[in-house]
Amino acid sequence: MGQRRIFHHAVRIPRNPFSRLLDNKKINSYNKAMKILRIIARLNIGGPARNAVLLTEGFPGTALICGEVDKSEGDMMYLAGEKGIKPIIIKELGRELSWKDDWAAFWKIYKIIREVKPDIIHTHTAKAGTLGRFAGILYGKAILIHTFHGHVFSGYFGKVKTIFFIWVEKFLALFTDTIITVSEALKKELVEKYRIAPEKKFSVIELGFELDELLKLPPRENSGTVNVGIVGRLVPVKNHKMMLRVAKRVGDIQGQSPKKGTVPVEIVPVRYMIIGDGEMRGELERYVEELGIKDKVEFKGWVKDLKAIYEELDIVALTSLNEGTPVSLIEAMAGGRPVIATNVGGVKDIVKDGASGYLVELGNVEEFIKKLLELIKDPEKRRKFGENGRNIVKDRFSKERLIKDTEKLYNNTLQENQFLRS
Template sequence: MLRIINRFNIGGPTYNATFLTKFISEDYETLLVGGLPEKDESDSLHILEDYGVKPLLIPEMKRIPNLRSDREAYRKIKQIIEEFQPDIVHTHAAKAGALGRKAAKACGVPIIVHTFHGHVFHSYFGKAKTQLYKIIERRLAKLSTGIIAISPIQKEELSSIHGICKPEKIKVIPLGFDLMKFQENLPEKRMETRSKWKLEPNEVAVAIVGRLAPIKNHRLFLDVIELLAEKGIKARYFIVGDGQEKASIEQRSKELEKRYGLKIELTSWIKDIATFNAGMDIICLSSDNEGTPVSLIEAQASGVPVISTDVGGVKDILSEGETGFVVPKKDAESFAEKLQLLIEKKEIRDKMSQNGWNFVRDKFHYTTLVKNMENYYTELIENSRKNAK
C-alpha cells in the first residue's frame, strides 16, 4: 500500500497518516510519502519520528498550484508507484489527492482511495475558483474506488451540497489519535503550564490553537475578547500557532491590551500541546471552514471545555452543552455569550471537563481508526476481486 499526504505539517492529516502507517495490520506493507510544510507552518516530522515511521519526502509537492513543481511531484509519484507496485494507493487531502490519484490511475493501480480531511468549497476562494475546484474534484472522484469523509456532516457536504460524488461511494471514518497522553499526570502538567505563564490560581485561561490563517478567523476571536472586555469580564488569552496573519493579529492584540489592560499571549507553535492544554480552562475555535478540528478533540481529551463556530464536522466531535458549545460562524455576540458563561461559571466548566474525556476516548482513538480502515480496505479488495471475475 502506498499512502500519500499533502505535506507533513501540524494537523489531523499527519496524525492520521502516521497512525495508519504504524499500526495497520502486517498484512499491509505500507510506504508513506508526502511533501514538506510551507514556510508559515510548523514541521510535524517529529510526530513520525516519535512512532518510528520513516516517510519518503517529495519536496516538490507544495500547497500552492505550480505547473513546474506539480509536474515534477507527479513524475516522482509515478516512479514510486512503478517501483513499489502497490495494490492500494490511499491519498490524504487535496494536492496529494490530485497528483496521487492521477498517477495511480495512469499506472493501473486496482484500488484508489482518497480521504477528504477538509475541503475548499466555501470560505476560501471566489465563486469562479471554487467552481473550478469542484469540477476537478468531481473528475478525481470518478478515478477513485472509494472516498472517505471524516464526519457524517462532511459526507453530506461532499455528496448532497457540493455534488462531488454519490453518497454510496463515500465511507465515513472519523480521525483517530493517541489520546492517553492528554490524560496522564494532568495535575502536574496543569501546575507546570500555569507556573510557566504566571497564571494565578483562580485566573481563567482561554486559548485558541491553530494556523494563523484567514480561514481560521482569529479576527472573530479578538472581537469576542473585546466584547467581553467592554463588560469588564476578566481572563487571560493565549493564541497558539503561526502563519501569515501573525502580524495583524499581534497588532490587534496589542491594541486590545493597551485599551483594556488585557493580557493576550501569542505563543507560536507549542509541541507539547498536552501539557499546555492541561493548564487551560477553555479552548476555542473561530474558523469559517474546517474538516475535523484536531484542537477540539485534544482539548476534550485534556478535560477542557470547548467553544466553536458551527463549521465542518464540529457538531460530530463535541457534545453540545455537555463538553462544549457550538455557535453560528461569524457571530461574535453568540460566541461572547457562551464564553462569558464558561468564564464566570466554574461549575459548568467542571462538569464539561469530566464529560470531555469520556466523549472522545473511544470514538477518536487510533485503534478505532485503524480497525475501521482495515475493514474498509477489505471491503474494497473483495469488491475489486468480484469485478475482476
C-alpha cells in the same frame, strides 16, 4: 475467500520502502502482504498529518510520500521519526499551486507507483489527492482511496478557482474506489451540497489519536485567572480575528460600570493564549495592538507537547469559518477542558451543545461572548462540561479504533475488486 489479513511483515521504510515485499511475487493476491502507498501533501501540524503517520505505523507494508513543510506551518516530521518511519520526500509537492512543480511531483509519484506496484494508493488532503489519484489512474492497477479531512470549497479561494476545484474532484471521484470523510457532516456536505459523488461511494472513518496523556490530565488548579486558548494554524479560515474581537468585548463588558438598578458584572481576570503559527501571525499581532488588548493576549507559537498545551488552559475556543474534524476540540475534550466553537462543518459531530461545550452560529459574535462569559464565570460548569467531553471522545477517537475501521475498509474494498493484479 476469507478476508485478507493486513498485518504481516513490519516494514520500517528502508532505502526502497517495499524492498522486502517485492520479493514476494508468487503468493496470490489474498495471501501476500498488502502494499499500501500513502500520499499526503505535507506533514504540517494538524489532524491529517497525525492521521497519516498513525496509519502508516498501523499498517506494516506502507510507504509514506509527502512534500516539505513551510517554515511558518509547524513541522510534524518529528512524529514520523518517533514511529520509525522515514517518508519519501518529494520537494515539488508544495503547498502552493505551481504548474511546473505540480507536473514534476506528478511524474515522481507515478514513477514510485510503477516501481513498487502497490495494492492500494491512499491519498490525504487536496493537493496530494489530486496528483496521487491522477498518477494512480495512469497506472491503472491499484485501488484508489482518498480521504477528505475537510475541503477547500469554502473560505480558501475565490469563486472561479473554487468551481474549478469542485469539478476536478468530481472527475477524480469517477475513478476513486472509495472516498473517506472524517465526519458525517462532511460527507453530507460533499454529497448534497457539492455533489462530488453518489453517497454509496463514501465511507465515514473518524480520526484517531494517541490520547492517553490527555485523558489523565487533571483539571487546572484555580489560579484566579481563567485561561482561554485557541489552537491551530494562523490562517484566514481559522478566523482568529473573531476570537480577538470577542476578547476585546469580554474585557469591555467586565470593565464597564453597571447601570443603575442592574446587577454588577462579576470581574474575572482572563488571559487569551494563541497556540500555533502561520502566515497571519504578524497581521494578528498588529490587530491585537489596534484593539488595545496586548496585555491580555499571548502568542505561544507551535508547542509540540500536547499535555503542555492543554494543562495551561481552562477553556478551548474555535472560531473557524470551515472545519472537517476539529482536532483541537477533540484534544481539549480528552484533556477534560470545556469548549466553545462556531457551528461549522464537522464541529457539531464532536461537541454536544450544552453538555461538553457551546456551539454558536458563525457570525453571531454577541452569542459567542455571552456563552464564553458563562464559562468564564462558572468553574463548576467548566468541570462538568470537561468531564462530559472526556467521556465522549475517549473511545470514539482512539488510535486503535482508527486502525480497526481502516483495516475493515481496505479488506472490503479489495474483496469488491478482485480483478486487481495477480
